[in-house]
Amino acid sequence: MVTVGTLAGWFEDAYPPRLAESWDKVGLSVGDPDAAVTRVLFAVDVTDATVAEAIETGADLIVSHHPLLLRGLHAVRTDQPKGRVVTALLRAGISVFSAHTNADAAADGVADALAAACGLVDLRPLLPAPDAAPGLGLGRIGHLPQPLTADAFARRVAASVPSTTGGVKLGGAPGRVLATVAVLGGAGDSMLDAARASGVDCYVTGDLRHHPAQDFLAHAGAPVLVDVPHWAAEWLWLPRADAFLQRTASAAGVAIASSVSALVTDPWVARY
Numbered sequence: 590m591v592t593v594g595t596l597a598g599w600f601e602d603a604y605p606p607r608l609a610e611s612w613d614k615v616g617l618s619v620g621d622p623d624a625a626v627t628r629v630l631f632a633v634d635v636t637d638a639t640v641a642e643a644i645e646t647g648a649d650l651i652v653s654h655h656p657l658l659l660r661g662l663h664a665v666r667t668d669q670p671k672g673r674v675v676t677a678l679l680r681a682g683i684s685v686f687s688a689h690t691n692a693d694a695a696a697d698g699v700a701d702a703l704a705a706a707c708g709l710v711d712l713r714p715l716l717p718a719p720d721a722a723p724g725l726g727l728g729r730i731g732h733l734p735q736p737l738t739a740d741a742f743a744r745r746v747a748a749s750v751p752s753t754t755g756g757v758k759l760g761g762a763p764g765r766v767l768a769t770v771a772v773l774g775g776a777g778d779s780m781l782d783a784a785r786a787s788g789v790d791c792y793v794t795g796d797l798r799h800h801p802a803q804d805f806l807a808h809a810g811a812p813v814l815v816d817v818p819h820w821a822a823e824w825l826w827l828p829r830a831d832a833f834l835q836r837t838a839s840a841a842g843v844a845i846a847s848s849v850s851a852l853v854t855d856p857w858v859a860r861y
């Protein structure tokens with residue numbers, strides 16, 4: 590029998606909590622560490638629909654990227670969204686483990702997955718983690734094996750990430766030739782200056798707002814921007830986390846069923 594606590598330990602080896610940002614809340618947030626796990630569901634978000642999928646597939650552990658309880662929860666009521674999800678999880682005996690900014694920074698994590706989807710090689714962190722092994726940290730910088738126009742590169746990225754209502758957007762000159770690219774999964778406003786200072790030709794991130802993007806592009810020689818919907822960029826990590834689980838379980842001589850959720854938890858459902 591493999592327990593929730595054992596699996597949490599495996600995932601914490603792969604995505605060390607010390608790599609998480611200080612404001613983050615990572616690790617096991619719901620459930621009994623001593624409970625048995627027979628099936629794991631990987632998902633970006635833990636929503637009502639994710640819990641329904643876990644129940645339907647018989648999963649007893651959800652491994653998510655976004656923490657369910659990142660902000661303070663002062664009541665667990667079934668007439669409120671988070672309380673409803675927590676109650677459904679506890680009633681169904683489903684635990685939740687999250688690897689968030691620690692999975693962004695770790696090897697084979699979110700940043701590496703996004704860099705691979707963008708076709709980048711020779712990777713290094715955009716913002717190295719101060720007390721971690723070399724190569725770890727937030728985001729990645731890499732090279733394109735063959736230079737591409739921004740237009741061709743953005744099309745390639747769009748074809749490599751799951752489809753969403755928002756789609757992939759390009760800011761800057763479509764004809765610019767790109768050789769170096771920085772990537773950061775999720776919302777990348779906070780790293781715009783770091784991306785520009787790194788001297789790359791392109792910055793791939795998500796959730797960019799009008800003014801920060803406009804101000805960034807107004808700098809002479811600024812990198813072009815490729816905006817990938819937050820959910821789509823981070824979903825790319827899930828199959829890698831699943832592969833890690835299966836490798837580790839097989840090395841430990843145990844069988845654990847697992848699947849990656851294909852539910853699009855991007856909030857936007859239509860575009861007009």
Ligand SMILES: [Zn+2]
Nearest residue numbers: 775776819823
């Ligand atoms: Zn995110």
